[in-house]
Amino acid sequence: MPEVLLDVRNLQICYETSRGCVRAVDGVSLEVYRGETFCLVGETGCGKSTLALAIPRLLPPNARLLNGEIIFKGKNLLTASEIELQKIRGREIAMIFQNPMTSLNPVHRVGFQVAEVPATHFRISWREALVTAVKQLGRVGIPDPDLRSRDYPHTFSGGMKQRSMIAMMTICKPSLLIADEPTTALDVTIQAQILKLLHELKIEYGLTLLLITHNFGIVAEVCDRVGVMYAGKIVEVADVREIFESPQHPYTKGLIECVVARRKSKSRLNQIPGAPPSLLSPPSGCRFHPRCTYVTHKCLSEEPRLVGVREGHLVACHNHERVR
């Protein structure tokens, strides 16, 4: 039985706006096992980033925690004190963000920003921290790390900035690394390099990787297990092979068909008709029902629960047996 590193239980988060509290994450439960790469997939606005940010408690000030627990190494992160969180962030749970262009402080040198992490968490001198930082910058593929560590972020390319972020967030060898769409803002060629780097570091440091993405292509390449989110809810969880070979949820099936169609360069791209629902007033019953080709009466009134279909395969759909 694999060890559970991160246990999210019934998480409910909403954002306060002038029109009410928008339920971005509405009752999400999820387990991440130690040593795996877990991909959280979904369209923009489905709540995956919110879920990711909630773990190290980096949500914006207008976010409200309504319910739930996030258990990490026996501790509920949502009730932890600020001091405890500061010890965990960067040291045991690290996070890299989507936009490397704005995620580095423009007025401090790159080496400084990387060195801050071990300097904060370990009892070492600043000089030692800088040496470690330079070494780590080299490890992530920055050429001439000693020279470059003294440069400012604006002299770095997008790919190099993201590498620096990765250096910053892996230098303490955290247990869990959360990557929120780490390649979305980068060129396709760089994407592959970054993913490869993350994979290497994962093996070398024994990391657990929680990867957030909307790109099923990436899922196919790097993930061990996949969780699909839609409109603030988890609709399917399975091993990556399972999910490609026999998706049980209509939404997952639709997403996969888009990828497959593109790969086979079919003349027409399969689309999932319609658009994601408003999280302020979501549809009744199953949230996907307005766009679903397998919809039945039950789907309009009763919200499907996440049930086990096979070993390690969960799905939330009334008609999952019919999904082929």
Add this chain to the structure above:
Amino acid sequence: MGLLTYVVKKLLIGVPVIFGVTIILFYIMYMLPGDPIKLLLAGERVTPAKIEELRRAWGLDQPVYIQYFYWLSHVIRGDLGVSIVTKESVTLLISQRLPYTLILMLTSTLLSYAIGVLAGLITALKRGTLIDGVVSVAGVVSYSIPGFWFGLMLMLAFGYYSKLLPISGYEGPQSLVLPAISLALPSSAYVMRLTRAEMVEVLNEDYIRTAWAKGLNKKRVLFVHALRNAMIPVVVMFFLDIPWLIGGAVVIETLFALPGMGRLLYVSIIRQDYAVVQGIVLIITVLTVVFNTLGDIVVAVLDPRVRIERGGSL
């Protein structure tokens, strides 16, 4: 380009700017009404021939650009001319008074920024609370108050109700207290708004989230990361504001009867002592360019992104 190159470039630009402004300045002065010769003679009865002779002696019959070069050559030698009224050297007059004005300007700017930055930070961090509301309103009221009226009210308070601080003339540094406060208050409100806006914007930036994600403590995130960025425009404004306050200094010095350059300017304009006016405006111009250039240099020192040459307006 490196920092040094940037600095040198900025310094070099400063020089032609000063020249350019002196030309404009000189032309304005040339256009001023009133015949200096007549003033010089102050009512003496003289033949027209004598007037012409005097005119030639003063070089006033030459075309504008010759007069300009004349004047410029004197200025470079430190000679700003002679006061038509008191016959003293303008350079002497100004150098006697400039220190008072400079000290007043510096202290009031420092005071203004001390209050403004502090208030701005408090309102930024306590955004949306009662403190924010109260301080913000206080700020708006502050910059609606005319500085000279505030000075008058201070005079009333301290000259009549409590004799704590002097309200007229110069008796020592304490004479600068009330004038400095009068100048500092309205501008401190602008500083407060700038600081608040900058701080709020910076706190919403992604790199602050990164700082938190690294596990840094609150003090470090606020000071090393947030403030370090937010304060850049504020520090630059500090340098640009110093010459701006000269305008207010004219009014305040006159009001509080301080022996400064501002008051001299006022008095000279009324007496039509244009040599002095010219000299003072020249000094003010030089000061303005110097402080603006300093501001430009400070930006480059504080913000590494600026050192790369970019096109666009100055």
Add this chain to the structure above:
Amino acid sequence: MILLIKEKIKSFSSSEGFRLFMRHKRGVAGLILLSFMLFVALTADFIAPKRFDEVDPSSRLLPPSTEHVFGTDQLGRDIFSRIVYGARIALWVGLLVVVIEAGIGVPLGLIAGYYGGSVDKFISAITDMLWAFPPIILALAIVTILGPGLTNVVIAVSIVSWAPYTRIVRAKTQSIMSREFITAARAVGESSFSTMFRYVLPNTLASVIVLATLTIPSAILYTTALSFLGFGAQPPTPDWGAMLNEGKDYIFKAPWCSIFPGLFITLTALSFNLLGDALRDVLDPKLRLG
């Protein structure tokens, strides 16, 4: 053009923006204060008990009483009446200055933003140079050349501070220029002038209006400062700044001569500042840094 403005006003009044404004307590307070000032200015003839230049040597420097609500000045004139007429001057001057400033600054900004390149550099250089110079000094210089008087003060202050208008309009123009409908207009053959006027200008209006509201107070403060120095309004004009100039000599004997004019300057400036802040929060938050 007029139709466009009418349309915008209509859509604005029923929009969320309007509701937002009404909830902005300070903005509403500013509006109320301003309305009060406007009322005073417009009804001056009716509410002023005496004429502003009515001299009465027997009633010099009297403290506030039922007959003279704000007291009398050194020539026996009723201060309340003078204040009331002064409101007219202050509001009129403020408006005039802003109109002239915008009249200079907005077209310059449009041209700079529209044509870019060396035209832009030239205009920006002049604007920045002018703005860096302490405004009162420059205004003093201009007033010295033109001579004293309220009209000349208005001209002087306008010349000194059109820079913000140019800056804002230029920035706005540049951002609008990158939008496609401009390229479309020009592709169809619209002349530059017409494009600027019909497409770019209306989109800059919101920012200009907010800026205008926010620069009226500085216009009032500068003009009263110049009047305070004796270069502006000449006696017996009841300009509030001039009143302060006269009153300062009697600051200890008759403080009311100085308290009330300055108080009203503050209140008027305050009303525009509050109103302007609210307008800006509603219409264009990006102007926050002024």
